[in-house]
Amino acid sequence: MFNQLGVIGCGLMGGSFALALKKAGLVKRVVGYSKSPSTTEMAKRLGVIDVAAESALLAVSGSDIVLLAVPVSATESTLKAIRHMVNPNVLVMDVGSTKGDVVSAAKRALGKHIDAFVPAHPITGKESGGVQNADATLYADCQVILTPLPQTNASLVQRATDVWSALGARVLKMTPENHDAAFAAVSHLPHLLAFAYFQSVAAQPAGRDYLSLAGPGFRDFTRIAASEPSVWRDILMANKAEVLIQSQRFRQALDAIEALLKDDDASGLEARIRLISEARAQWQLPAPRQPK
Amino acid sequence: MFNQLGVIGCGLMGGSFALALKKAGLVKRVVGYSKSPSTTEMAKRLGVIDVAAESALLAVSGSDIVLLAVPVSATESTLKAIRHMVNPNVLVMDVGSTKGDVVSAAKRALGKHIDAFVPAHPITGKESGGVQNADATLYADCQVILTPLPQTNASLVQRATDVWSALGARVLKMTPENHDAAFAAVSHLPHLLAFAYFQSVAAQPAGRDYLSLAGPGFRDFTRIAASEPSVWRDILMANKAEVLIQSQRFRQALDAIEALLKDDDASGLEARIRLISEARAQWQLPAPRQPK
Structure with a gap:
């Protein structure tokens, strides 16, 4: 149970985390901040946050759990803005889809206080973003990847694991490098x-x-x-090399497949497609967690 | 209203057409034939067809509507097997996803009786094929492309249009060449x-x-x-050149998109993705037909 959640970036991901923590009875109060005041206002109006803060630092003040849900390119400036309140008494996490750049940004912004930051990537989302689409069930049954560093505070990693698990997510740990290679x-x-395919047809x-x-x-x-x-x-941009x-x-x-086509190798083409088709038919989304 | 439907190829597409025609009260009797006797038997057992025929020709005998629902590579041999019963008193259609090769095969198989064949492509399907997945609603709200030739009997084209429309489909006409370019x-x-992407990850x-x-x-x-x-x-294979x-x-x-990435042109990349994303967000599946 947390006293106060500070959400920086009240969009789909941040808003859904706030709603999910409230619904699970895991937090008493949610303070939110977004760069755009109208977003923060809407989050308050929709009941996603309880208090609208006027800065990132004010959203962190008094919080014992903080979620950064900003574009990954804003990670460094956001962490710099709150770094005086980053310490092992506060669980600070992000939700970025790339981790190597987030960890580098966190090292630059936090220096030795990097130990108090737990990088996180929940594998979920929706086509339509924005706080108006925030959903208390967004994190149920998804996977959450944590990419702690060797120096990351172990009890914070455990608290991060516990809170995501309590929301119904399955938590995995890996290095930032392995994460970025896999998600590329x-x-x-x-x-x-x-993107390229749609453009090639439309244009x-x-x-x-x-x-x-x-x-x-x-x-x-x-x-x-x-x-x-x-x-x-x-x-x-952040994961360019791996992509x-x-x-x-x-x-x-x-x-290789086009070569089979050009060679009129119908049986080779069918054999290739069969391997792929059978493998894809067997693949499935990671199964939901067992109910407790 | 038809007296008898002959279905050649009692799989997902053929079986669904039989069920849909029955459900709409458009046919008195369905005779089916599949290359594999066990498929024909299963179709009969599931009530998809009323009578199991022992050959394609016997499925056509006495039918006033015939649907070929076989792999496109089997079009020529199938039409050859039934050509003595192809005439303007019988509506003969296929459901192939390519049309240039089907029309060529029909010309070879039928000669001057090509006028009695109406090439058709219903834009629908399911991941899982087979008669066990046949579904009377498969053709409701889908598009069906007809690719008649200049010599195709006009009253058969009209009957084809009427029957697909009665099943809830929207009927469009285009040339086989335009069809194949568009569907490539x-x-x-x-x-x-x-196929290529899945293999590149899995391998x-x-x-x-x-x-x-x-x-x-x-x-x-x-x-x-x-x-x-x-x-x-x-x-x-059939549409190799266009593909x-x-x-x-x-x-x-x-x-072009990778060049933006390699050049670290973040604003160019964002602008490109924005154009694509907005165009894709506006796109939607062709709307269902208005109820009659």
Whole structure:
């Protein structure tokens, strides 16, 4: 049980965390701050936060748990703004989709107080962001990756694990480097491909007609192409090296399948697709946690 | 109202058409044939067809409407097997996802009786095929593309339009060439990309770990990678030229976005993603038809 949650960035992720903690009875009071005063006001009006703070530092003041839910490019400036209140009595976490850059930013902003920061990445989201879409169940049944450093305070890592678990999430730990390599493969590259694919169809002369013929397969394949531009600018920039490595692997796989096509190797093509199709049919989203 | 439907290929598409026609009260009797006797038997046992025929020709005998729902590569041999019963008193359609190759096969198989064949492509499907997944509502609210030739019998085209409309589908007409160019863009290329992407992730050394971390975005992006191998072998082979043209366009779009990344052009990248994201957010599946 926490006394006060400070949310910095009252959007979908921060707002949902506030609602989830309240619903679970894990916090007495929520103080929120967003860069845009109208967002903070809306969060208060919607009951997502109890008190609107006028700065990030004021949102942290008196809080024993703090969630940074800002674009990853704003991590360093936000941590700098609150660094005088970062200490092992306060659990400070982020929700960024990249971790190497967040850890670097935290080292620059916090210096030796980096031990009080627990980097976190909940694997969840919605197509539509904003506090108006905040949802107390957003974190139920999702995975949350924590990427603590060797120097991270172990009891804070345990508290982070406990709070995410209490919201229904499954918690995994890995290094920032392994995290970024994995998510370049399973999340960042698919976004890049979906952006490029949608543009390649839409920008051609008959693009408008073609789009009017598209069906459910197209809908699902391109759903992530509607993702938030500033968020994905940051993610792709921050994880550029790993994303480009994964793109290279993808291009090799595409070349190999196209070579079968060009060679009219129908049985080779079918065998290749069969392996892929069976593997994908077996794959499933990580199972929900067992009820306690 | 038809007296008898002959279904050749009692799988998901053929079986669903039979169920839909029955449910709409548009047919008195359904005779079915599949290459595999066990499939035909199962279709009969499930009540999808009334009579199991022992050949494609016997399924057509006495039918005034015939649906070919076989892999596109089997179109020519199937039409050859039934050609003696193809005439303007019988509405014969297929459901193939490519049309140029189907029309060529029909010309070879039917000669001057090509006028009695109405090529059709319903834009619908399910991840799981087979007659056990046949569904009377599969064609409700989908689009159906007809690609008649100049010589196609006009009253058969009208009857085809009427029957699909009666099942709740919206009917469009276009040339086989335009059809294949459009569906290379909005359907065939995304399948190729999803196959290549899934393989590139699964085949790398840490692939198994990576797949265990994937979330809902990955699930939707790769859903079509689980598609039926023999169907997609045929489609990609049959529409190879158009698919490779679309792949080339896609690679150019991917190169352009990666160039922004490599140049650290964050604002250029954000602007590009914003255009795409807004266009995709505005796109929607063709609206359901107005109720009559």
